[in-house]
Amino acid sequence: MIAAAVYTVMFWALAVATVLLALVVVNTRKLLRGAVALMGALGTTAGLYVMLDAQFLAGVQVLVYVGGVVVLIVFAIMLTRSGELLEDHPAPVRMFVGAVVSIAFLALSGGAVWVSPFAVDGSGKTPPNDALSIGKALLDTGPGGYVAPFEVISLLLLAAMIGGIVIARKTPPPHQPFTSGGDLPGETDVYTPLSQRDTEPGGRAS
């Protein structure tokens, strides 16, 4: 009974924390703060995974999401200089539409969840949560196995990686020599030899 009480309290604590952090993610004007709040929300989600007896997934969540995806997002914020600027508040009509759509979606899906009868398995079993059974399911070639999606995901990750490199690579403008930077807007306009420049690349005074 004590265990069930602790479980309940932990569920509600993690749920409230996740929702509050998610609200910070979508509402803050400082994107870097939003990224940190997203890190917190993903961390509390890892706690929820543990409560669902999916310990392996909790580890994956912390390693891939908190350690990898959020770092990539911070890179994106830094490279686009979004962290230096306060984001404008969205237009009131846009906020109104967003709130209406999201609340309508919440009412619809929440209502559907609440009235649907789910085939809950009452046997009290918990899913096998070790990496062994998940790995066996991923590499199972028999019926119900996931080896084909696994291979497709591998290809997708490879394609995404190469595509990311190709898209973000510095390319010189057509018919112009490759400039030193290429990072800053304005530099791709006209090529000025370095010896004739009186300002830093991008027009900032030196």
Next chain:
Amino acid sequence: MNNLPALVASHTPGVREWLLLTSVIFSIGLYGLLTRRNAVGILLAVELMLNSAALNFVIFNRFCMPARVDGSVMAIFVVAIAAAEVVVGMAIFVALYRYRGTVDVNRMDTMKDPATPFEGPIAFHEGVIEGINKQYKSRHDH
């Protein structure tokens, strides 16, 4: 006071409470997706939505099919897709920032029919602006 643990334990979350939680997180992500102006902010909201969807798979696995691991496997696929999506999204935003000087999605209107002659930001390739203005002239001169 003695029966407080029993009272709390009688409210142990079932599948409905869990699914309601993921619905709330998904709705918050949807709100962010619709209201953010910065493209990276939209990426943050999409991450929230993907996260709640992966959580849903695990919830159904735990409550409705506890003998198997299909929900966990699907959640791993969702995590992998999210990682790929972030990589490509970041690359696109960095390239976009390099050419336009902004990642504000309200200003990503290059493919629109230009209603007015287009001055363009400073960072466009040479020739792109002339091309757009030529297109504008050919549509509106006759």
